[in-house]
Amino acid sequence: MTASILDLHGISRSYSTRQGLFGKKVPVHAVDEVSLSLKEGQTLALVGESGSGKSTTGRIALGLERPNSGYVLFRGTELPAADTPAWRRMRAQMQMIYQDPLAALDRRLSIIDQVREPLDIHDIGSASKRNNKALAMLDAVGLNASHATSLPYQLSGGQRQRAVLARALIMQPALLVCDEPVSALDVSIQAQVVNVLMDLQKELRLSLLFISHDLKVVRQVSQRMAVMYLGRIVEFGETHLLLSSPTHPYTKALVSAVPVAGRRTRERIILKGEPPNPAARPTGCAFHPRCAIARPECVRVSPTFSTLPDGRSVACHAVHTNPPTKEVGS
Amino acid sequence: MFRFFAIRVLRAVLTVALVVTFAFIVLRLSGDPARSIMGDDASPEAMAAFRREWDLDQPLWMQYLHYFAAIFQGEFGRSMRGGGPALDLVLGRIPATLMLTLPALLMKLAIGIPAGIYAALHRDSAIDRAVMVTAVAGYTVPSFVLGLVLVQVLAIWFAWLPTGGTGSLQHLILPIITLGVGGAAVLARFVRSAMLEVLGQPYIRTASAKGIPWAAVVRGHALPNAAIPTVTIVGFMVGNLIAGSVVVESVFSWPGVGNLLVVSVTARDLAVVQCILLLVAVAMVLSNLIVDFLYGFLDPRLAEANSSGGH
Amino acid sequence: MANLAGTAPASALPAAWSSQPLLTIEGLTVDFSGVQVIRGIDLTVARGESIGIVGESGSGKSVTWLAALGLLPRTATVSGSIRLDGEELRGAAAMRLDRIRGGRVAMIFQDPSSALNPVIRIGRQVGEVLARHQGLSGSSIRAEAKRLFELVGLPDAGRRFDAYPHELSGGQNQRVMIATALAGKPDVLVADEPTTALDATIQAQILDLLTTVRRETGMALVLISHDLGVVSETCERIMVMYGGLVVETAPSESIFASPRHPYTQGLLAALPPFEGALRRLIPIEGQVPEPATMPPGCPFAPRCPQRMAVCEVTIPPLAQTEAGRFSACIAGPATEAQQPLKLKTSVLA
Amino acid sequence: QGAARRTLRIGMSGFPPAVEPVLYAHTATRRLAPQMFDTLLAFDQTSAMTLRPALAERWERVNAKSVRLFLRKGVKFHDDGEFTAEDVAFTLSPEHLLGPDMAGKVTAMETLDTIEKVEIIDSHTVIVHAKGDDALLEKRLASWGSEIVSKRAFGAAGSWDAWTAAPVGTGPYRIVSQSLDVEVVLAAHDDYWGGLPPLEGIHFRIIPELASRVNALIAGEVDFITDLSPDMFSEIEKHPELEVSGGPVQNIRALNIDTTGPILGKVGVRRALSLAIDREAIVQALWQDKLLIPNGYQLPSFGDAYIEDFPGLAYDPDLARQLLRESGYNGETITYRLLNNYYPNQVAGAQVMVEMWRAVGINVELQMMENFAQIGSKPINAIFDSSNTATFPDPLGHAWRVFGSSGGNVKEGIWSNEEYFGLGEKLKETADPQARRSIIRRMLEIVDREDPPCVILHGSGQFYGKRKDIAWVPGQTLDLNFGPFNAAHTQN
């Protein structure tokens, strides 16, 4: 098996927020005991409802944020503390792509300046070499010299996202975390970016942590996926397996809700109720208030992972066939 | 939230202490009250006696300690000029100042806000331009020039109003106008840009889409949002109620706090100056505090942000 | 009008709604300081109908409806005609428009978090519509708002009346927007990308809700989206816009089965499949032309794989290709094109 | 006349620090004092400044150290109390003269510190004893700080604070109210011994801004304004009902010199500073020619002590240049510490002089200061403005106050001259006019040429704007007198 590039071990992160004007401080468990591992050169998709902790997990994976407990290994070593020089050097190896490319770009700097910026920051090569390298990188993502001198707002959404991609890849990182990189884009532009990403991954042996709630895209890009619900992973396994035969009732609902063009009559599982509040996490299985097959024990006992024969892990009382294993995904 | 308030109040208190300390040092080191008050004809003996009487011959830090200790006992010192308690003297002047600044504030609000709103609603129209040019012009005339011109025209040529001093309601008119014009202009400009900002927001379109008449949209949806930045500047004006009329009081020989400040500074009537500064700083800091709290009241988002801020 | 909560009178059956034109837009054009962004749009909305409008970003989906409701800024010049039940809306007096907006035609805006007033409690924001169009007041507003909140699935509806938008999540705000739109019991609901901000499960809930309300009340639904999947599951008829023009309209099933216009074909090809074998996605080359630099002929011509010389000079009219299907393409099934839609499609020369 | 009396409204530039004259010699205090108080003897305010009886009907020398005074009978204080010898004794006693807590925080002691005690002979006769021989004792009793106050009323007030709020004298007007920085209101004291006060009352309004004072006068809001600048004369004269009044007062404006500095230490430079100034031009341009240009540091009102033939102040640029050359002056910067119009026309005058000095090659740099303490901050090494009022018409009440062994400049440490000090001490004890004159002449020479402590500029003037229908003429000092003894009434 290929070695893993990124390992999250029992990561938890909570924020304290206040409820209302004079309310008490309430801890919000954004991420709760999440363990994941990403193999070199592969794509791991992280899906789940809004607020389920996907972005937080992504940030922790990059060391942009520190977990309250658990640890992150990058190629087997722990990440240095944020904003230290060592941490800054580390940036060359791990990069991030955000949902909104316009926001991630400085509106006042030309594209080439911004793509070159990592080289400037890490002081690599001479000025002219940097420029050439940046141009080559832009070319690699399908932008030409005229785009290079443009300002961000002069580009289309897809071009912007490609510029961001070029900036992230210019240091040739090993790991790229994509936080909903295409959900703000048009279908056609989305297709462009997805194609570019997949091509680059092949070419550069990039490892991707791909955060998205668009299962169609996830299906397109990832080998394995993890489904998060309220800060925990509820199902984890090969993407095609999870999408074709979801096991966890939440994954089922998610998959059924994917709108597919040209399909009018279809059984959609409409979840009752509201995405729960992470500050008031339900007891037992967090999904039980919305679950169609909830049993009494779901209210009390938090389910543990069981590994199914096809290699996936599910945390649900209803699929308790194998003895529970705590460690997943290795 | 409590923590936010606590920090905010602590900062306010420290600010006032800083102002008073600064003034203390500056005033004591920059001039000799004995000389300023006794006049340059006074004999050295008389001045020495004066210094002895007011403890001016003690080391500065001693004076400072005494001063602060006294403040905590509610004792704000005595005026070297007037002889009486400085606080009474200053408090006695506040009504006179407020008599000018409060109506002037009302004038600023009554003219500035509607003019700003009107200009924003008719953006780029001739009226907008006219209002803005007038506003800017009103603001760029130095207040004493305006005051002197007003006196020349209204009090001397036409003899409609008194040239200065106190006594009747008519005495109030010119100083109030002089004070009000600049502020109204500033406010008009501010309100206009705040309104423009708000009118461009999507929720204004939403309100129209709900079938709410434009006037009601402006009143019910735009104004409450435009109020948020406006409150800042109004807060500043309120904080300036006590000390914001120094020049105008001079021009109109108005016996207010501003005048007292100038005279007391010149004379180095230390206790009085410090008393005024204390009040001014408290007023400013207090109005800042109120503005901060008003923000929370006007904009629930800020209330939330405040309550989680301050780390 | 019928009550929203399923107490629709028996007479208001879906069959009776179709084919009565409720809202007609003819020859609509919109200029922003001399730049034409809507270049002649005709469409009709019948009672109870659901129309999906798709198209790339910037193709004019939102502007069309903002123009119809007179909500564009003053910098916009609108021409053409917009009629509701035969009554002209363009240039109508503000008082009349105010009665129609929110009451007969309601709109849900793209971005819920900025479309709601941040300093006003959501209850009041809904209540305004109830007061204005339903004549409610006082406690009945509260009761009705609570009912609407429940209807759109806002949890804890009773207490939400006094909440501020920032206290709710994006999805909840979107539902508040929907409740506000439904509060006026409109005949037409224009939903501009009502689910873009939401994740799949909530999106499904909301689309479901819109369909239910439509079924129960006979409200016409105009659903704007650039997600073909979303409209195809919700709408009966689909209108594809490109560069300020309608390039294809057809019943939902047939348009996905056999798209006529090359742009529609391109859109479908760019969509990642959810079933079947993985394949490389095929994006449409190029990008939507800027309104200021619109090509003289077919707006899609520069990107069109099937373009012909003639496409570069003339704008193809929207022509009927088969029953109920119209396409504005000369190259494609142009030969079949006969009877043009009853109005001229473009005011452009 | 009594029925038609009016209330006079005065626009005054500053508020008196106190209305009790022993405490301050402030201009504003001086403008009030003659209305509220009388001295035992008084100057007649003619240019000769001769003494006239006031609260004392008669006086006679007992010896070189003491004077017997016969007090006027039937004089009533404002509170109806009778004026007696007790009041005189109290007024001139340390209890009163030394001010609050007898701390000496007063200006009266400058003139009255030679008084040893007052001996009461009977209820209306006293003998005032000086500490040593004092030729000027009578003048002292007519000068600033010697105003008689009521002993009874002082006792009744209980404290200095209460007393200074409304002191009681015998003057033609009594205080009604005062409000800090706003106004002082006086009302006629109809039992005044000198006759019915010509005004119903006097209302001093404080208007610090000159332009505002002039405006108030023109608008008819006040009848009389103080501290009029000469450039405003034409404004006033434009109005037929108004006129300008006033003139020189017993005061000399000069530029004090810190003579301890390396450059200003040179007598040649100091003299050049003086010789370069065209005083005529300044007085003409800035003062409408209304000021006296004295001959030496003295005033004509000094009577016997005035040296008429002392040479005038010369304007001689050539001599100035020569003196500069001789003293090796090479364009070094001389600092001129300046207050912002503390004295009328101060800044304008300074700028004119800077240009005049520049013309002879003296490089003077203006340095604006905010108060006297800043001007006096050590090392001074500069020239700076001063003004010196003759508290009584004699060099001892004038030049000696600043250049004498305990005078201001000497205390300041910027000038000293042993010969001058010796002459002064001798002058104090000399009673013979001729002997005095020769001492005085020598002292003038030292100040003027030999070792100048200052550059004499010109006399000072006080100018007022008033309605013509107000009968009032200015005196020789900055005191104002609106009582029956004003020359306007005594002449009628």
Place this chain on the structure above:
Amino acid sequence: MNMMEKVSETAAGTRKNTEHQPIPFTVIASLLWIVFVIGIALLADQIAPYRYTALDLPNRLASPFHPQHLLGTDELGRDILSRLIVSVRISVLVALAATLISACFGTTMGFAAAHFRGRVEQFILMLADFQAAMPFLILSLSVLAFFGNALPLFIGLMGLYGWERYARIARGLAIAASAQGYAGAARQLGASPMQVYLRHILPNISSTLIVSMTLTFPEIILMESSLSFLGLGVQPPMTSLGNMLGYGREYMTRAPWIMFAPAALIVTTTLSISLLGDWLRDRLDKGLQ
């Protein structure tokens, strides 16, 4: 890499001119006036007909259009035109330099507050409160008292004016920006805080700061004239617009030109800058997209 889709389009850069709007006449006039005033300031020595301190006592208070003095003379017979020209130089210098100081200092403090947060932030906010609560009169006085009134000092003093506003603006914007994509992205690329603030945040908030500066500039000119009124402004023999106003006020009826010439210049100049600032702000409101 040939497997990329080459996207050939030329739309880049076409958006720039779509929002072209004519510049209003008032703004053009303002701009011209500002250029004119700056020209005067730069060439003061060349164009002033007389030395600004040169006396002409016989011709004092001469009215405008006097044969030797176009704009008349003041109370010492000095040429008003020459004084005006030099005053413009001094006032523009003071206002410009002070505005820059205020903006730089305030922005730095704002950034420091935004970056360090916590105690540093509270301390800076306290200083800002202090600045707002301290009457400027006292501050000016203290500087005059302690350091004299050399022009550089006076400029430094005026530079204190309004820094707290920049600090607040910069702090707010910097906090917002660092929460936002582009600053976060730069940090995430490994940029040091200095690089993030100088290279990214500062240019992005500079438009707001520039607009604020167009507000501060007239305020400083007005402030200087108020201080001159109280005798605390630019001191003689140096001259400035405020100083001319302050000393000219006593001659308002007798020789109004002494006061009205500088007053008119102050009004027109500050008016121009304010109009320009308002216009800039309106333009920037529309944003970069």
